[in-house]
Amino acid sequence: MIPFVDLRSQYRSIKDEIDTAVLKVLDSTQFILGNEVAALELEFANYCQASFGVALNTGTSALHLALLAAGIGAGDEVITIPMTFIATTAAICYTGATSVFVDIDPLTYTIDVTQIEAAITPKTRAILPVHLYGQPADMDPILDIARRHQLIVIEDAAQAHGAEYKGRRVGSIGDIGCFSFYPGKNLGAYGEGGMAVTNNPEYDRKMRMLRDWGQERRYHHVLKGYNYRMDGIQGAILRVKMQYIEAWTEARIACAANYDRLLAESGLVLPIAQPHNRHVYHVYALRSPNRDALQQSLQAQEIQTGIHYPIPVHLQPSYADLGYKLGDFPHSELVASQELSLPLYPELTIESQTQVAKAVLSAIS
Template sequence: MIPFVDLKAQYLSIKDEIDTAVLKVLESTQFVLGSEVKALEQEFAAYCNAEFGIAVNTGTSALHLALLAAGVGSGDEVITVPFTFVATAAAICYTGATPVFVDIDPVTYTIDVNKIESAITERTKAILPVHLYGQPADMEPIMEIARRHGLTVVEDAAQAHGAAYKGKRVGSIGDIGCFSFYPGKNLGAYGEGGMIVTNNPEYTHTMQMLRDWGQEKRYHHVLKGYNYRMDGIQGAILRVKLRYIEEWTEARRTHAAQYNYLLAKSGLNTPVALAHNRHVYHVYAVRTTQREWLQQQLNAQGIQTGIHYPIPVHLQPAYADLGYQPGDFPHSELAAREVLSLPMYAELSSAQVNQVAQTLQNILQGVAA
């Protein structure tokens, strides 16, 4: 069996360091926020080339607080994409604002920058590009449009730790960047976690209060806040793992290059990394019109796969009230029907990548296993 992701393999490779870090927190009894979380904020912000980091309990909370800090609220609109994890849209709704979708570019799966301006109205407050699968969105025109219209840019970088656009780390290009540390992410906690990065001290102060019940100091509640604090144990774990992220990222990129080479003549559409982007391959998604059949065949031969994402947000029952219909975003809808995610994690061996690719080739060519 080749698993889709193998969290245990990664843990075993750094077990001693992780166990020591966790025990240190247990002995300190700094279970919520504390020195480990503060150190993680500084180290992760520096990694992103940003000035400030605000650690929170999930990537969804990161998006929620970023939008609130940007002044997004009831009656406002935020432009984003429907081909993403539902948290992107949910965070907008949490503020009382309305998600306004535009379609994706069919090559990169990120927001089609040519469709943004026509979606802007007098109620638009922010643009929320998603760096899907580890591929940075086309940030230069996004920032230009935002500045011209007086809009805030919040980057959803939940899948893009360490990705770069024209030499700049994602998260530090827009006004605020948001990351998830869900266990399967390129930098994953052993539980939930998230981080916000920014160069704006006012945003930072607001989000620090909002994550901790709106307190400026203990029992002095300036804002109506939330319980979005990061656990000390997760901060300690992530500090250990942050030291390995570049090594793990290069392993992912090597695996992706090997997949691309081996699958070049398979008839599948493989990921395209733009020349000016550093794609970090949180997900390695191929495209096929035979997805369900191919997934079943791979599973039968011991290869696990995933689908990210089978139903775009505008067609989810929970978001029917937004009023979108099938056909409104054809590129998003087609991608949702065709993408299939292959095993991708740093600990994959070259032999395993070869086995996945060869099995795929055999299935597509009708060769018996």
């Protein structure tokens, strides 16, 4: 069996360091926030080329608090894409604001910047681009539009740790960047976790209060807050993993390049990394008009795959109240019907990659 993600192999490769770090937290009894989490905030913010990092319990919480810190609330509109994990829209909903969708670019699968201005109304307060699959969105036009219309830019970088746009790390390009440390992410915890990064000290201050019941100091509740704090054990685990993220990212990029070579004559639509981007390949997302049959064939050969994502958010029953219908976002709908993610992780051997590629070629022939 070739798994889609092999978390066990990664753990075994750093087991001694992880175990030592966890035991250190257990001995310190700093189970919530604490020194390890504070150190992670500094290290991860520095990695993202940002001034501040706020460690949280999930990436969804990062999006939620980023929106709240930026003043987004009931009656506001936030422009984003429907081709994303549902958390992007859920976080907007949590604030009382409304998601306004625009379609994706058919090559990069990130927000089509040519459609943003037409979606702006007097209620628009923010643009929320998603760096989908590890590919940075086209940030310069987004920032230009935001400046001209006095809008906030919040980056959903949940799948894009270490990705770069024209030499700049994602997350620090807009006003606030939001990351997930879900176990399968490029930088994953051994449980839930997230981080918001920013260069704005006021946003940092607000998010720190909001994650901890709105407290400015203990029992002084300035804001209506939440319990979104990161566990000390997750902070310690992520600090160990931070030492390897660049090596792991380069391994992902090399794996994707190998798939590109092996599948070049397949006739499938392969992922395209823009020349000015560092695409970090959270997933290797190819497209096939016979996606389901291809997936079944690979499964029969004991090769696990994923689909990211089979139903765009605008067609999900839970967000039918937004008023969208089939056909409103054709590029998102096409990708959703064709996308298949192949196994890709730093520990995936060249032999396994070759086996996967041969299985793909055999299935489509």
